[in-house]
Amino acid sequence: MTVKKISSPSMPSCAGRALRSSLLACALAAAAPAFAAAVDKAEIDRPGGSDNRVVGRYQGSVLYLYGDTALGKVNILSAKGGKPVLLSVEGKVANRMYVAPKGASPLEVYRNYRDALTKAGFEPIYACELTACDKDGTQPMMSDRPREAVWVKSSAQADSLFNSGNQPDFSYYSGRRSGPDGITYVSIGIAGGGSFDGRVRQFIQVAEPSTTQLGKVKVDAKAIEAGLKRDGKMALYGVNFDTNKALLRDDSAAQLTEMAAVLKAAPALKVFIVGHTDNQGEFGANTTLSQKRAEAVVAALSGKYGIAPTRLIARGVANLAPVSANDNEDGRAKNRRVEMVVR
Incomplete structure (x- = not known):
């Protein structure tokens, strides 16, 4: 691509300035109108x-x-x-x-x-x-x-x-x-x-192709409580894992805090922590992965947040309970989730 050369405009206001940085700033400011004009005329990118x-x-x-x-x-x-x-x-x-x-x-x-x-x-x-x-x-x-x-x-x-x-x-x-x-x-x-x-x-x-990156908004304790009372379960997309791994990411802490708050506010409440995957990969591998992810959440709630282990049961169900179609990435993202389910 041929780019026309822009001649340097005169800069009388820069005369007498001693500092190199001041001279450079002055030169750039003086050149800006010519540079903008070249863009508007589609002479340069x-x-x-x-x-x-x-x-x-x-x-x-x-x-x-x-x-x-x-x-x-x-x-x-x-x-x-x-x-x-x-x-x-x-x-x-x-x-x-x-x-x-x-x-x-x-x-x-x-x-x-x-x-x-x-x-x-x-x-x-x-x-x-x-x-x-x-x-x-x-x-x-x-x-x-x-x-x-x-x-x-x-x-x-x-x-x-x-x-x-x-x-x-x-x-x-x-x-x-x-x-x-x-x-x-x-x-x-x-x-x-x-x-x-x-x-x-x-x-x-x-x-x-692009997808909405879920897990950037946590569900607060009031919303979790309302969901459990209304539906007996609550999907939580703020509990995050890397692909094909069962190690909780650091950005899951906010969501785990809200989950623990619900359980502490209702000492008699017992729940299943259920791991879900999409349909990518072998069913057996997904079953194992979803189980390990559910267990990781239970371990965090009991070990870091003081929830009695007897109140929590981990279950992994792979892709047996989708909430969206698995034929596109947006649907698969919705299916990859952790749920709290009332026992």
């Missing part, structure tokens, strides 16, 4: 940004804007009856806006992306080129997508990328690729004309 690992850039393009979300939902276009419809997908979302080099045509840029995605194993969900997109009314359906995206900085250029759906030379592609962790989705909108001296603008969204 947006500071701090980089290409997404799934989809890179058209050769010679400049990264104008970027934004990432650990877990979010985005709307891409799918097909129903041959026509575009909105499809909501969830995952780790990467938003990128690029500006192509001068001389690149919108159709050339679009077909390069589509060819690269095909070679990378993506199958199209919906795709159209130029007049076919006009006929399907595709671009108006994309006009809000950049405005809904998460960016590191607000930008009128990004918000109006597809304007009201009337930008010239518009093409669109959405595709999916299955992998061991789930489905990755890609959505690409290409438009010519408009800002940046008519250079081709590229809006790319990638949604990779």
Whole structure:
């Protein structure tokens, strides 16, 4: 990628300063407006940004804007009856806006992306080129997508990328690729004309498989007590173990404290501590693992928190009692849990 050199502006206000650090700070402050102007003109990449690992850039393009979300939902276009419809997908979302080099045509840029995605194993969900997109009314359906995206900085250029759906030379592609962790989705909108001296603008969204990391919120004693009275049991996701291990992690302490508080407040209460796993791996191994995890919780409650061992019975049931489907990682995360069950 060719980056135009930014000439150093004059810095009269720095004259006479003795300290090297002061001179450096002054130089950076004076250069900032020119640097920002270069970004706004898409002459250099947006500071701090980089290409997404799934989809890179058209050769010679400049990264104008970027934004990432650990877990979010985005709307891409799918097909129903041959026509575009909105499809909501969830995952780790990467938003990128690029500006192509001068001389690149919108159709050339679009077909390069589509060819690269095909070679990378993506199958199209919906795709159209130029007049076919006009006929399907595709671009108006994309006009809000950049405005809904998460960016590191607000930008009128990004918000109006597809304007009201009337930008010239518009093409669109959405595709999916299955992998061991789930489905990755890609959505690409290409438009010519408009800002940046008519250079081709590229809006790319990638949604990779991601899950909610459970166990970051403890269930307090009042909620545990209410759950036990209401349902006779309470699922606790704040009791944490590393994968395939039965050693309690340090971040389980807060949840164990609340469990102990419930038991201390009701001296007559006796409970099963039940370990659950997802369906990954052999059932026998999961049964053993879930039993050892339940025993680790009992040992902690009795040894560290002073709960009489006779009030606690550990049981491991592997994946015999799921609370969600095991065919996706979010469901499996919900199934990996420890429960208190009234005896």
